[in-house]
Amino acid sequence: xxxxxxxxxxxxxxxxxxxxxxxxxxxxxxxxxxxxxxxxxxxxxxxxxxxxxxxxxxxxxxxxxxxxxxxxxxxxxxxxxxxxxxxxxxxxxxxxxxxxxxxxxxxxxxxxxxxxxxxxxxxxxxxxxxxxxxxxxxxxxxxxxxxxxxxxxxxxxxxxxxxxxxxxxxxxxxxxxxxxxxxxxxxxxxxxxxxxxxxxxxxxxxxxxxxxxxxxxxxxxxxxxxxxxxxxxxxxxxxxxxxxxxxxxxxxxxxxxxxxxxxxxxxxxxxxxxxxxxxxx
Amino acid sequence: xxxxxxxxxxxxxxxxxxxxxxxxxxxxxxxxxxxxxxxxxxxxxxxxxxxxxxxxxxxxxxxxxxxxxxxxxxxxxxxxxxxxxxxxxxxxxxxxxxxxxxxxxxxxxxxxxxx
Numbered sequence: 001x002x003x004x005x006x007x008x009x010x011x012x013x014x015x016x017x018x019x020x021x022x023x024x025x026x027x028x029x030x031x032x033x034x035x036x037x038x039x040x041x042x043x044x045x046x047x048x049x050x051x052x053x054x055x056x057x058x059x060x061x062x063x064x065x066x067x068x069x070x071x072x073x074x075x076x077x078x079x080x081x082x083x084x085x086x087x088x089x090x091x092x093x094x095x096x097x098x099x100x101x102x103x104x105x106x107x108x109x110x111x112x113x114x115x116x117x118x119x120x121x122x123x124x125x126x127x128x129x130x131x132x133x134x135x136x137x138x139x140x141x142x143x144x145x146x147x148x149x150x151x152x153x154x155x156x157x158x159x160x161x162x163x164x165x166x167x168x169x170x171x172x173x174x175x176x177x178x179x180x181x182x183x184x185x186x187x188x189x190x191x192x193x194x195x196x197x198x199x200x201x202x203x204x205x206x207x208x209x210x211x212x213x214x215x216x217x218x219x220x221x222x223x224x225x226x227x228x229x230x231x232x233x234x235x236x237x238x239x240x241x242x243x244x245x246x247x248x249x250x251x252x253x254x255x256x257x258x259x260x261x262x263x264x265x266x267x268x269x270x271x272x273x274x275x276x277x278x279x280x281x
Numbered sequence: 282x283x284x285x286x287x288x289x290x291x292x293x294x295x296x297x298x299x300x301x302x303x304x305x306x307x308x309x310x311x312x313x314x315x316x317x318x319x320x321x322x323x324x325x326x327x328x329x330x331x332x333x334x335x336x337x338x339x340x341x342x343x344x345x346x347x348x349x350x351x352x353x354x355x356x357x358x359x360x361x362x363x364x365x366x367x368x369x370x371x372x373x374x375x376x377x378x379x380x381x382x383x384x385x386x387x388x389x390x391x392x393x394x395x396x
Contacts, residue, residue: 013339017349021349056336056339057283057291057334057340061284061287062283063284080290080291081340081344082343082344082346085343086343120291122340148334148336149334187374187376188335188336189334189335189336189338189371190335190356190371190372191353191376192374192376194376195374195376229374230370230371
């Protein structure tokens with residue numbers, strides 16, 4: 001059946017792991033926005049949650065790097081990181097092998113995707129789940145877009161992948177929710193950590209909220225790298241959600257640069273009830 | 282180097298072997314003496330300079346319980362001693378850190394910078 005929920009959020013490890021170092025009011029506003037997103041997700045009564053993430057070498061490495069991959073297991077594990085450092089305990093996360101297999105089969109009709117029966121989650125998936133499914137009781141279907149090891153699949157391929165995901169979700173009887181998680185501008189895991197190009201972020205989010213396909217596909221990685229850092233390659237995850245909900249309006253519920261979290265923290269959802277795109281926002 | 286860190290970061294059994302015998306954990310990897318030493322110490326700054334992807338290095342630093350600001354400072358120190366990052370997309374842009382950036386904008390911050 002049609003997607004029951006779609007949204008985007010940040011996943012930076014500092015959001016949980018360095019929460020005590022952040023401005024308390026900014027942190028609280030972000031946490032409230034995450035909690036609001038959790039409530040919206042729960043209200044949609046999903047049977048499973050597809051998480052389109054941009055992992056950081058938890059499973060895939062340059063010896064055998066898929067551009068797009070989906071998990072196909074009954075359970076997963078995470079986080080791989082030191083739990084004290086991340087602020088999230090190691091746990092087992094439920095999956096749904098049967099649903100994964102049917103979705104993957106459908107995606108393969110129009111897009112190339114690898115599948116993985118083993119998958120360990122890093123902060124890229126664990127941080128969103130920590131807020132959105134804190135009891136780890138919703139089956140997750142991990143999905144990855146290589147945003148780390150160039151060459152990266154071009155943006156229009158991420159778009160096609162998002163369209164394929166939508167067709168796949170529509171083809172199964174389960175109630176499927178979808179989130180994309182990544183950074184916008186950021187320079188994570190470098191001495192530049194904390195640098196954020198707010199105006200670049202706001203422009204991208206404006207395009208994202210209007211589902212402006214042409215504008216989003218016009219980004220070039222070489223220019224994004226200069227303007228918004230290597231972390232900006234992760235806009236592919238946000239664009240995948242746009243492609244999966246093409247024509248629907250995105251609502252940015254929260255955006256605020258929080259330097260100690262190393263990213264402009266973002267929470268957004270797609271208005272699936274009113275798919276007619278408004279001309280202005 | 283990155284292959285070793287990738288394997289180490291995601292495998293608790295391998296982490297236990299590395300904790301027991303760091304040099305022994307490296308034997309099946311094709312590494313120079315400089316790379317081996319950087320991984321054994323661990324020398325975060327040298328590893329960053331040599332081009333280890335920042336995400337892999339960040340997880341490795343977390344494995345060693347290196348505090349965040351200390352981790353950032355070790356990378357800065359490594360570049361000061363060894364020179365710019367040799368390869369890869371995880372490099373530096375001249376950003377002077379959150380506190381310095383805030384000061385330049387006339388803002389205040391409670392965040393402790395490592396430098």
